[in-house]
Amino acid sequence: MLKKLQIILFLLSSVFAFSQTLSSKLDKETLALGEPGTLRIQITNLQAKDVQAAAQNELLPFHFEEINDSIDKKVDSYERIIEFAVFEEGKFTIPALDFKIGGKLYHTIPYDIEVINTAQKGDVINDIMKNKEVTLDVRDYWQLYKWYILGALILIALLFVIYQLIKYAKRKKSSPVVMTNQTLKQLEQLKKKNYIETGNYRLFYVELLDISRNFITKQYQIPADVLLTDDLIDVLKINNAISPENEKIIEDIFSRGDLVKFAKIFPDQQNMTQDFDRLKSFVKTSSKDLEAENLRNGV
Incomplete structure (x- = not known):
């Protein structure tokens, strides 16, 4: 009987001699708001086995703000110290934490922690140091x-x-040269429609006058697009922006165009070609006249 007892004690001692011991210790179970607490986890008799656990600063659950998480692993021991704080009042739990040692899973014991607010209503908060006035230059x-x-x-x-x-x-x-080139392109497009060759004098003068009015409005800042022909001629004579020769061209073309539109005259190809060429000449020379005028005026 004594021999059997000795054998059992030997086997038990052998088991404990070759097994790992996982222990944990919490320094405080009651903390003030923001007060640091410490959880210490130790594994002894490690026998160079691998230890697997949650990554640093990720071991504790939500509400526990980890301040520091240090790991000290040696051949035969493992120690992990987590310093933490809680910034909400109430009761919180550190659950059983998982540690895998040499492929075998172990758990720490859970801890209940109460967090209290130690500040009392009416407490006077004193500055550590009086405010210092600094003069800035x-x-x-x-x-x-x-x-x-x-x-x-x-x-x-x-x-x-x-x-x-x-x-x-x-x-x-909006420079005179740009406006001149744009109008010359419009005149070329009008010419390609062959109104002169086909004798379509009404459409020819309608479009010719539209091009002329738009050109005078933008090039000379005269509202030719809204003025009647007689009023436009009067404004041109008073304004003196256009030379007398060009005023005569505009007056002849606009007067003939109005008579055509109201079917009072029927111009021939010679009249239409002459009006087209005279207007084109007026457009070409306008930019030079305006730039010369601007130079004289110091613009």
Whole structure:
């Protein structure tokens, strides 16, 4: 009987001698809001086995803000110390944590923690140090606000550049040469319609007058698109923007065009060709006349 007892004790001692021991310890079960707590986990008799657990700073559940998570692993021991804090009042639980040692799963014991607010209503909060007044000079203000100032200056410069580009583009687009070229293209398109050759004098003069009115309106800033022919001729004579020779061309073409539209005359191909060529000549010379006038006026 004694011999059997000795054998059992030997087997038990052998089991404990070759098994790992997982232990954990919580330093406090009651914490103040934001007060650090420490959970210490130890494994002894490790025998160089691998230890697998949650990654650092990810072991504890939500509500537990991990401040520090250190792991010290040696051949025969493993120690993990987690420092944490809780920033909400109430009761919280650290559940059983999983540790796999050499492929075998072990669990720590769970812990209940109560978090309390130690501040009392009416407590006076004193500053650790009285506020100190500091006098700032220009250099201090420059260091504080220099990036705001530089950013504002860059923004103003960028807006100025954009404004100048838009202004230049508008001026370029509305320059006398550009308007002249556009009108010459319109006249060429009118000529390709062969109204003169086919004797379609009414459509010819309708489109010719439309091109003329649009050209005078944009090139000379005279509202030719809304004025009647007689009123337009009077404005041209008073304005003096167009030379007397060109005024005579405009007056002849517009007068003939009105008579054609109201079926009072029936022009022949010679009249139509002459009016087309005279208007084209007027358009070609207009940009030079306007640029010369601008130079005289210092524009």
